[in-house]
Amino acid sequence: MQKITETIVKQTISRRKAQSHKGTYGRVMTIGGNRQFGGAIILSTSAAVYAGSGLVTCVTDPINFASLHARLPEAMVISNQDATSIKQLLPTMDVVVIGPGLGENYQALKLLELTFSTIQKQQTLIIDGSAISLIASHHLKLPDTHLIFTPHQMEWQRLSGLPIKEQTPRNNRQVQEKLAGTVIVKSHRTEVYLATSKNNWRNTAGTAAMATGGMGDTLTGIIAGFVAQFADSNQAVLAAVYTHSKIADYLAKKQYVVLPSQIITHLPEYMAKMAQSEND
Amino acid sequence: MQKITETIVKQTISRRKAQSHKGTYGRVMTIGGNRQFGGAIILSTSAAVYAGSGLVTCVTDPINFASLHARLPEAMVISNQDATSIKQLLPTMDVVVIGPGLGENYQALKLLELTFSTIQKQQTLIIDGSAISLIASHHLKLPDTHLIFTPHQMEWQRLSGLPIKEQTPRNNRQVQEKLAGTVIVKSHRTEVYLATSKNNWRNTAGTAAMATGGMGDTLTGIIAGFVAQFADSNQAVLAAVYTHSKIADYLAKKQYVVLPSQIITHLPEYMAKMAQSEND
């Protein structure tokens, strides 16, 4: 396997051009957050904003509007029951995230199906958490778009049919080819199987201090922000995976546990360092 | 074009007189924030408070009350459906901002019309975002008061009829004269066409790290706070434009993206520096 290192991040995060505006840095929609798991979509949405996406809209249960805006006035919100607005806005996005805190009930299924039927070919769809489980349990047909799956090992077992012990690079790659999307299998050393390259990648950063709820939701937001902004999608995915873990490694020097919200607030500073050393 | 530099900020922000109270530093009303765009009015209102306005009242959808107060207990709130209170309080204000997160539906139009019919001749009205689009699409007659428009280039196209490529100083000035208000065309080098002076101004500060949602909403709040406090309105407008970008430039030294809420929290410190060097 190829190693994911800081070199990729430095290659990916480039200095911004002076003549640009918020539209230049991509539109992201995050879909999830039912009544029980609102925190998950707050983290994913916050990560997309702090990672530099220019415009971020969060589709969630209205019970989560106040807490989201209390933390992040920079994002916009749409009710997860407002199918009309979703259908209208979703096609204008560069990247859509579905899954963080989505849940697995009937309403969640309908929202996932609406997303699948509305997404356009040129868009990128990041599928996480409950959305992965719903696809597995309901044998949903995947849409024809740029797909990125971000399962942890148990979710990957559900989607791929591979027990954790059989999740070898070779087996993972075989299932990836059927899914026709990029697959990110999250673990203490996350693996990435890119859809448009035969190389398999393994993360070299990461710490047990990250083993806490909301960490995966945060990764989806960083991936969304990076893919929305940077030219090369594959590099963006790899750089996001590394960035997420590397900030945690840094914080873990002084913290027993690293909270997802702490990683998020450190994104702008870490990214600035990487952009400045782009030509080193 | 004249250059907007720190000199203007130093001339504008004067040391406060010992014998003063909150009424001395102006009353500001911010109107906007529907169910979808609540964050925009939170940012605009916060900027007005941190810029030093003595008393700030936010008119918004009640769904935004909790998030606004969680971030900013210093502001007061009124429901955007409470026409009676708006009619009663609006004429007591020094500056009114309308537009951030207002939206463009029927309710937004009614609120804009209510504002136009209530505002008094001696007050200042800052018109931003959706309010600009509503004026353009509904051909609304402008009220007779001190007007400040803060369009980005696309909104300016809608209002002026000038395609972005034809937004030259000469053309912009011609439209400004018809509007009879100050026009601030936001871009990576924002331009200001003052209503009561023939000089055209271009900002010398600003960074691509500012290209993110909510940045314009924040500028309106700073302008409101400055106009409410400082004697010379033209200087106040120019100083606000520079201050907003200069703080971002400072933060961008260490951050890849600068969030509007971060600019807001740095206002008191930057303003103190400017006031202290007033006679340098």
Place this chain on the structure above:
Amino acid sequence: MQKITETIVKQTISRRKAQSHKGTYGRVMTIGGNRQFGGAIILSTSAAVYAGSGLVTCVTDPINFASLHARLPEAMVISNQDATSIKQLLPTMDVVVIGPGLGENYQALKLLELTFSTIQKQQTLIIDGSAISLIASHHLKLPDTHLIFTPHQMEWQRLSGLPIKEQTPRNNRQVQEKLAGTVIVKSHRTEVYLATSKNNWRNTAGTAAMATGGMGDTLTGIIAGFVAQFADSNQAVLAAVYTHSKIADYLAKKQYVVLPSQIITHLPEYMAKMAQSEND
């Protein structure tokens, strides 16, 4: 007039005794915060907690519960419509604050009357803002308890009948004697007329950077916390007035405007310094 200086603060804030519990440091109830002015009661309540009161309960419109707890999980809340709970809990308090953001409508008046009829002789009642205006406009009879009034100059005019120009120490003292409570007339040099002492006091701290909304609400919370904790009520009042302004003076060295919420977060540190130098 006597000068209020740091000496009084050092005399007042004593080191805490090892053998103590939260009940030792007093129970405070803050009453106020209608739908429009929720921020005021959030500030007052926060100040009481950060000033060291052991147990603080906030009586407010339920619309303010979420924002209060988002900022201050240390406080308890009761609906301002829950007369039963108020009647039951109010007599168990050491200090009650009424007024910050209370408003002046019929519901506010009823709440004020309920407070007047429930408060006990040995308790301290701090009367601020709208509560002062309501007393003046409705000629309410004051309850027989330890009263502290905290009007700004306009509110003092309403309550005392003295135009601002005639608010001389001699005149103020005369009205104070009729009110039979301590009177704190807030201005850039706040004056204190103690109920149980003939000395008149003037604050030596304070800055124009404090001239912003919510500042008075914050002072009431600090007074409540100090009176609830410290043995000598008169000293507690004077020390609170000075502490509030002195922290602002300190922050104003680097800030053009000082926000009430910033003063609040600095209370524990300033108080620690004063307690440590108690015997200097």
Place this chain on the structure above:
Amino acid sequence: MQKITETIVKQTISRRKAQSHKGTYGRVMTIGGNRQFGGAIILSTSAAVYAGSGLVTCVTDPINFASLHARLPEAMVISNQDATSIKQLLPTMDVVVIGPGLGENYQALKLLELTFSTIQKQQTLIIDGSAISLIASHHLKLPDTHLIFTPHQMEWQRLSGLPIKEQTPRNNRQVQEKLAGTVIVKSHRTEVYLATSKNNWRNTAGTAAMATGGMGDTLTGIIAGFVAQFADSNQAVLAAVYTHSKIADYLAKKQYVVLPSQIITHLPEYMAKMAQSEND
């Protein structure tokens, strides 16, 4: 009595194994927070998350969802009226906390009874605050599970029948034996009576700066996080008691009062120090 010192904390908090995930560090459920006391359960839940528990679910009145998530997106929430979800999820937890801000009305009693009837033998149940009072007043039969009681002295009087003056180690131990659970009697020098050891322990850390509301709620969350993560439950309890007070001692060097939320945010750093000195 044995002394609780930092040595126990160092022995308890071990470096995390690289190969781990959020499930490795335990599932915690916190139950409490009615309409009046929502802050208590926010503090308890936050403490469990910052203490390192991998997955934390808060069962509370839905009025507290927004404030909880505004502070802590890392936690999940369930309505305290959703008995179905509680019954389904509670048995999957490692540790359950019941009591912080629970209140003592009929609904609180039903929730306590539901918890008692649902909890499994191998789980740990921490009983705090109002839950202790409810057991005493309703003579509830305790469930057969690992029990930890965290009364302050007045609550211990209610539960044990011992007046505060008679709460000697010998008497406390006798009642503890009947309860068949670990008992933590909170005071300025908290005492611990472990269920599976005859040693009695007294805390050597703690400060009068901790005498403020919400402090006990915070302790329950730390205990829950430690018991969920660390192998030896008795050590985990002792280490949690010390950690809570030791962080407060540290903060009290510069603060007159230490707020519970400040202790919470310092947990990851203190725990990292202890883990690093584990072999010193």
